Amino acid sequence: PTYQKLYKEHKIDISFTPYYHPILPLVCDTDSAKEALPNINLPSKRFVHPEDADKQIQMSVSKFQSLFDSQLYGMWPSEGSISETAASLITDNNIKWIATDEEILQNSAKKSGLNPKEYHPYQLYKHQGLHLFFRDHTLSDRVGFVYSGIDSEQAVDDFLEHIYKIREQFIDNLDNIVIPVILDGENAWEYFAKDGTEFLELLYKRLHEDEYVQAVGMSEYVKEANAVELPSLFAGSWINHNFKIWIGHPEDNRAWDLLYKTRKFLVEFVKENPEYDSSVISHAWEKIYIAEGSDWCWWYGDEHRGEHNDEFDQIYRNHLSAVYTLLNTKIPVELKLPIYSGAVLNKPVMPDGLITPLIDGKRSYFYEWSQAGFLDVSDVGGAMHRVSQSIQKLFFGYDHENFYLRVQFDFNHKKPNPDFRIVIEFSHLKNFNIEIPFGKCNTIKESELSYAFSEELEIAIKRSKILPESFGKILFAVSYYEGDNNIETIPDVEPIELMIPKQDQEMFWPT
Template identity: 45%
Template sequence: MDSRSDQTPLKVAILWHMHQPNYREPHSNRLAMPWVRFHALKDYLDMPLLASSYERVRVTFNLVPSLLDQIEMYVNGAIDRHLELSRMRAEDLTPGLKVEILETFFSANPDHLIKPFHRYWELYNKARREDANRQVIASFFSSAEMRDLQVWSNLAWVDPMFRSEPVIKDLFVRDKQYTEEEKHRLLDWQIEHMRRIIPTYRRLMEEGRIDVSFTPYFHPILPLLCDTDVAREALPDIQLPSRRYRHPEDAARQIQMSRDRYRECFGRELTGMWPSEGSVSMETLDIMLKQGVTWTATDEEILYHSLIKSGQERPNPAAYSVYEYGPGIKLFFRDHGLSDRIGFVYSGWRADRAAADFVNHLKDIRGRLDGRLRDAVVSVILDGENAWEYFPDDGTEFLSTMYQLLNDEPLIETVTMSQAAAAVQARPLKSIFAGSWINHNFRIWIGHAEDNAAWDLLSVTRDTLLRFERDNPGFDKERIAAAWLQVYIAEGSDWNWWYGDDHRTIHLEQFDRTYRRHLAAVYEFLGLDVPSELQRPLLLGAKTSHNLVPENLVSPTVDGHVSHYYEWAGAGSYDCLKAGAAMHQVTRFVGTVQAGFDRENVYIRLDFHNKMGIELLSTPRFVLDLRTPQPVQVQLTRDAGGAVGGSADGYFYRMEEVLEVGLSRAFLWPSGAGRLSFRISLFEGDQLVETCPDGEDLTLDVPSPQQELFWPE
């Protein structure tokens, strides 16, 4: 049937994944970091309320049980260091505490969570002075300014939906000169706000407005719990830990714990599960089947490899079919192109244009599904919290416009995953390829020396607990249970997300320390000495590279000018001023380095900290030192007219207010894709003045023009 005359709507299943690492510290009622609290203010309540306000819109929210535990911890009096510092009377802050606050209370997206608020932006710029050390800068801040910072570092995270509530509205109107009483009203409001979250999901689900699925309890990579050797299916040459980790019983336990928690929260049985990082394998699907899970999901790349593995024909388009394994468990495969448009592309667009583009893509898909609409489902699955920091107004205008267009479009029907699983005829899938939604493999969580060391420590600790339990049958059962809980927490994916060279964070040492504390707590609960291996960092010293992670494609005009704000908005960025000391200098010249790419070129931008100082150098020249794929030094020199600019085969550049460089993909790689490692140096004649970064490399992973990006959880 011609889709132009067929009025069957296209089913679209949107799943928002809500997750934060497990920050709770052993033996205490504290959380190591404040991100659960911040995202509770910004994402966890407004997202379901907004989606449910449209009559025809139905979406699925996937929640991680350990996230809900942390929300309830706050409701019951838990604290984190940021909250502790926020509650301190500003007049009582010591110089050391003021420094700590100034170092940690601006941990937010500057463009969207600091700059829109006049007072917060004012304090941010004052704290970033480069002409004094931190102690001196802290001395410049009055008690009133410190109190304003305590307020704004919490207030900025409040979603626009709640800024009209009396306590919050008054603070936004006031802007500065807050009182201690006003500050504490805000902090108390946060806790009451968090108290509403779980009941709201339950109410909206009971009303049929949304659906809720869960992830295994502590967000583990289930296939690796079942057998770390499964990583070789996608990566045959990967270096695995010295100790094989094979504990499918733990995978089953993490799912069972989720089922129990779901029943406790929502009074019904768990039927749907988004596995951590979309990670699946034959063994994990078999465990899900036995546990009563009726649907799950992963990325479309897993489908393509699974069809090859099964020797099955690949329909076109394959990803819009629902498959069944077992029989008994339905599988959805996310359209990563559409999902990543929300996560990566639309933040730099006008909200109405972005929403229309999304819906138009769905209409185009519908047009290609001639005669197959009844059983077709487009799955859009992505992070439901982190993306919005890169949108104006926390993505509210984009989401509202998108939902309204979907609500009003008769040829599109939004459905929950459960509704879709019940409504369509699924295709059989004989086998599943073991991998995750990130490059259809498990490289992020295993294979690097740090990752493998973490797995080995986990394995030794678990074996110690099992042996102790067997040899001491009369030991306190509550302490045994507490020790097992620490093992399950350590099995979570977030620790290995940060180990290795895949991702970087300023909190890397904190993650490492917290991971080892959970393993050490196992020994402490058993009354055993903590091994020395758990008292030493797993990190292999300073990283040899800093990975720049773009959030969007960039296509700047290489003219040395910042033509408009969004020209470089999607680029990855590195702050050279926060790096190690530079050579042969008294003042700093280089400020930040940004890098990104489009389908034709890779772009690098250098912002100056001291442009006038560079112009006073008699013979300045920049050298772009490409370390990989091939060692090449690109000389960025003055032209005949005295300007720094020029072009050659494969690259072009210009320096005016900033230095911009374009490098052809074909110049860098025959395939047009790969990893670029580089650093930038400033010379005065033959004398090296400064290198950014000093003694290390910046790296940029450039996918093929055909490959879509992904959004990490």
């Protein structure tokens, strides 16, 4: 109700993505990935279904109409992914504007035979009737990744300073200058104090009071501004102007091939059974559309290894399997075999966000360590595999003050030796270890070191204790001792290497 009220009062603008968040260009044609990466390895079966992409757009248009009693005016294509075919489908659905990253603009200018240096993200563009905004990469990322680590007033000052510099650059043509600031949904605000409320209230106040800057919604701007024609559009996403995250890796490609085969089965079944229950057929198609969503392949491949990849894999295959189940057909064997090859991981996964866990020796809430880096020892083969290892997983990360470590054990339902202790060996420092005799003392809170052991061991160490300047590269390994006996060291070959940046330079790719 709040969004409906604000939208009707023209106080906010609202855009939708395609319904199940597919990468539209890849659904239209998986070969579109070749435009940015000509040598990319593609699935064995070429997936070419612009009609599915069109359906995903139509479902969003209908949903918007039902919620806001209005025509959907603007769209953020999933992951800023666009191609000429996808843009044409969006236009056909009477959507007036889309947005993506400025790297797509530069490559579109090249594709159009134009000088990229003459094409900047601070103006509105148009391609065959569809208006395009291109995000200011630097300013958007400062909001998304930098401002959470500094004082709100300092952050707002910095934001406006960037705006003023752009204004000065185009002082002779201000009527046609717009600065698109586009973030990855609401992901950024959880890292801000008070979920960004203080920063946003101050930012809006300063923008409202500023005599040189006007805040404007994209739909409003499209109606009044002049647009520069862009003859061609480059196929890519807002991440490195390509689709590598979602296609090209053997896991991604196998996922696409399974989708191809399942969809082909559904089409043939409908042709052979024209009188079949239409509601069941619709349900089966919905499973296909869900499987076309981008989040499945986000977690396949090497880019985003997480603690729950195997679960995402199972859910993806469940959706495809459901097509066969709904139509009373035997599920193919290949849908019962994992796509995710996590068992071959041989290196730690780095953190993808700041963490500030509660040091209480247990998992306090689901997301407490969700953005930590980790090393799953049970999944690592070779020299690290032990039949009776006690340490199962290491989780690690940091915030502006501390380095955090979580050790997950498997004592095979036995009580641990009362003399057991953990030694953290920081090999980037000469002869420096931190010893935790938690077999004798389960909890300690000191100025530079805190830990607690209950279900597992959680540790907080001041960054300044292990890094003289509180930032830089650390090398660490964790050893498990019983008395004087070193039972195991994880990792047992090379230590984990983690780069901890300066406090205002923590940069994580959005997940």
